[in-house]
Amino acid sequence: MTATTATSRNASAPSLAASPKFGTFAITFSLFGPAVYCVIQFLNWPLFTYWPATGRLVWGYEGGLSGQGPNMLWYGWTVTTILIAAGLGLLAMMLPERVTRKIPLALIWILPILTIPYIVYSLMPWWVLAAK
C-alpha cells in the first residue's frame, strides 16, 4: 500500500457519503449526466432561453428574434440535464440494491470521454467557418 492510498483509506466518511442510497443517486446522476446533456443539446431542449442583450428569460426554446440580440441556450440545457439526471438518480434509489450494485462503475469516466466526438461534431458550424 502506498503512502497516499494509506492516507486516503483513513478518511472518515460523513453521513451522506456513508448512505448507500445516496451512493446510488450519485452514481446514477453522474453515469447518465454526460449522455443526457448530449441528448438535450442535440434535441435542443433548454428549460429556458436567456437573451443577454435585453435580460429577458423565457421558458423553453425561443429562436432568433430581431432587435433582441443573440439568445443563450447553454444555461437551459445545463439545468434540464441536472433535473433529468436527478430524476433518474431518484428513480434508481427505488431499485433494490442487488440491481444497482450491478452498475458498471467504469462507465462513469468512460462515457464522458465518449461524448467528446459528439461535442466536436455539434460544433461543426464553427469548424466549417474556420476552414473557409
Next chain:
Amino acid sequence: MAGLISTNTFWTLWLFVHLILAVGLLGALTHQAMAVALPVRRIAGGIVSRFRAVPAAGYATAVCVLWVLTFIVGSYIYTKYRIQIRIPLEAARFYKTGGFFDFKEHIASIGLTLLPAYWYFWKNAQNPDFDNARKGVTLVLAAMCWFMFIVGHVLNNARGFAS
C-alpha cells in the same frame, strides 16, 4: 457599482475572480490526479514526489465547491462574453477560438454532472470497489480542468473584457 469603476473594470474583476477560483481548482485536481496516477511509496524526496504525496481524499469537497463556484462565476460573466467578446471575435473571423470556447462550456457542464459520483468515491476511499472508478473520474476531471483553463486563457489573450 455604477460610478465607482468602469463597466470594463467591473467585468475584468469578475473574470479575475473566475481565474483565481480556476487556479485553485486546477491545483487541487492536479495534485489529486498525480496522487492517484503516480502514487508514491515514500513521502521523502524531491518536489515531484512531494507533489504526488498529498492526502488526496481531503481535496474532494474543495474540488466540488471550487468547480461549482468557478462554474457559477463563469456563467455570470458568460452573459457579457456573449455580447462584448463573441460578436467581435466572430467579426474578426476568430472562429476556432469561438468554437473552442463553446467546447469549453460543454465540458464544464459535463464535468459538473460527474461531481456527485466523484465526491462519493473519494468519501468512500476505504472501499476498494471504487478504486478504479475514483482514479478514472479524477483523471477525467483533471484533464477537463486543464483543457478549460487553457482555452479560457487563450480566449482572454485573443480578446479580454478590457479590449
